[in-house]
Amino acid sequence: MACVDVDSLMQYETEAQKGRPDALYNLGLAYSTGNGVGVDFVAAHKWFNLAALRGVEEAKSWRAQVASEMLPAQIAEAQRLAREWLSLFRN
Incomplete structure (x- = not known):
């Protein structure tokens, strides 16, 4: 993956x-x-979770890999943030 600049992140x-x-x-x-x-x-977990919900298979393995580095409270926070994001931007 090439270096991502601020403009790309905003996009x-x-x-x-x-x-x-x-x-x-x-x-x-x-x-x-x-x-x-x-x-x-x-x-990262939040975004991978949302991507997995949209059918990106690779996101599932990345989410699992990231989760292996996280505490249960961090995973719960990521899941809460994903639900919150979905409530704002469900399309």
Whole structure:
């Protein structure tokens, strides 16, 4: 994955709000690897979870990998954030 710049991240966020599975997945990759942002496993898990819900099979394995590095409370927070995001941007 090439280095992600701020403009690309903003574009991914915009596309994610439209329900684009690839944008959700790319946000998960960015946050899980620290590509263009700081590593944030809670955010990465949230985005991978949302991408998996949209049918991105690779997101399931990435989500599991990230979860293996997280505490149960962090996973619960990521799931809460995913539900909150869905309530705002369900399409």
